[in-house]
Amino acid sequence: MGSQRVLLVVPFAPAVRLFRLPLLRLLRERGIDPLVFAPDWAQELEEEVKRSTGAMAEGYPLNRAGLSPLADLATLVALGLAFRRLRPRMVITFQPKPNVYGIMAAALVGVPRRFAVVEGLGFAFTPGEENLKKRVARAALRFLYRLSFSLAHKVFFLNPDDLNEFVSQGLVQREKAVLLGGIGVPLEEWPPAPPHLEPVTFTLIARLLREKGVREFAEAARRIKANYPEARFLLIGPLDTNPGAIRESEVRSWVEEGLLEWVPWTEDVRPCLRQTSVYVLPSYREGVPRSTQEAMAMARPVITTDAPGCRETVVPGVNGFLVPPRDAQALAEAMERFIHEPDLIVRMGQESRRLAEERFDAWKVNERFLKELGIE
Template structure:
């Protein structure tokens, strides 16, 4: 059933504005192309970000959100701000992403009478990632589980990027199976990420991620230290900002790696394509993902991939075809995979071409946006 008529509106609720255009741009453009008014809500807009969203045809709106904080008062403020906005602007559809927008945005939309409400679970995050357990992590998981049960009971559809996350949420009773939809990766606009010639000299291995333990940053650093000792010509690039999440790696540790000389750190890059052009192999040793956007971008640019045989990550690699899968937290296996590309450089071009083919097959953002809108009744 068609849900939207021309010039009716959709509200997209995001938790992090710096990557908003990069992640949501194709969807915003597709909605605007169909004549839909698109409210793009995010915290802490800068003037530059507002211009970027407006250039896509979206309507940028600030709302208060503490992305990683645990203050009930701050969260209540976010919830009430969303309720007020929905009652004032009366969007026909609300679509949310990530933990706090999913937990608070859907109930706020329901309270305001928004006709259709959907959430995207892009990954389970720190509290659901296996590994180190402590009281704080268990408490957060318990609280978030309760919030998800309430929120997803009020959602019409909940989209997942990989089957492992979908099955875990169903098994935990966080969402009813009939509401859960497997979407696959959010995709990339392939025309903006064209394949680049293979980069062979020097062999360069790149990780692009927020500096979190669960992204496998420490494993990447240790593998780099070991391989660099045997192959001093090899380069290792770590591109990504510091973070405030519980698993954040401190700046002093990262700078110690740089000082030792086995790794280069770029704290922030507005455009990572120049770095991917000088990359031989993309590496993401993450413990768990939705389906990682950075890997999809690297694949689009014809880069082989080393990643973990973990939920979300494994969706991006066909073992031995476009790269290699290694166990999470296994520095030795990661080191061996990196070493293989150095010893067999012909793999870089062959597997890179396979990455681009798989990106075209699985991760075309325009096709994925069309499917998402179709699932929400937006024709």
């Protein structure tokens, strides 16, 4: 059985429910025995993943945001011991630390096939405020990526900007780099919703980080509400511990000012998207954002930035608008167009669904992914 086993290594157990279920189901359909490694499994989530996909779950130690060499060594050792015990045919890793230590561990114990998926460059590579911690993290990651990706058989990227940057910096060999595109969404679970026209509602779903453009969203809301007080703004997302995290006090000040409504998190964002007229993501950089793909599947127009990953989700003037990163005024002007021309909400929403079906069908994306992995 070990020879047919495929191991996925992810940095956060809830991400399995959010992003990996279609892939796990497809692996089972192909007769593969999938097992998912993630830190901090809750029993309920572990049982849900097993029930819905047949995949088993196992934990491992991971300090996601820290720079502790001892903690990272513990991750490497734990994964290496687990891989030696399980003897998988293939290891697939997602996100920075699993990509580094998962690939290294798999190579050290002789896992035959090793694949990494770069779903975004993270805090260290995202343009913005520079400080010593960020520079140290970026230098360390560059070194570790060069080492781990030299041991991978293929490295997948969601957008061409990230792929070209990694190749140009010598972090991955060009012949190993594969452009996958967005991970997609199961469209049958994200059906189009009727347009929401009154009140015109702008929604951002993201972890509360500076790099997600949360402050620009709040400032654009302030400018819009000065002239259109009936407009509604929804901010949906949890506080975070990353260096770019926004303090709870700042978010609550926006709520008290009447700029926006904050939902710290919800397991199912579909009810919020049904209340949404236009989805907004003013991020500085992404892989290809899953939240935007979900909004497109539900027939919502999109305003996002002309930045790597984000620009992959919008055809300007067709299903939404692109604005420069860190430009609250340009963001407010794009929002204002939907207030002045509500027919855009209907027309661009329909185009978003069409583009989602064309580009972001999870089943089509995963079929292509498995083919690249050599799983027919």
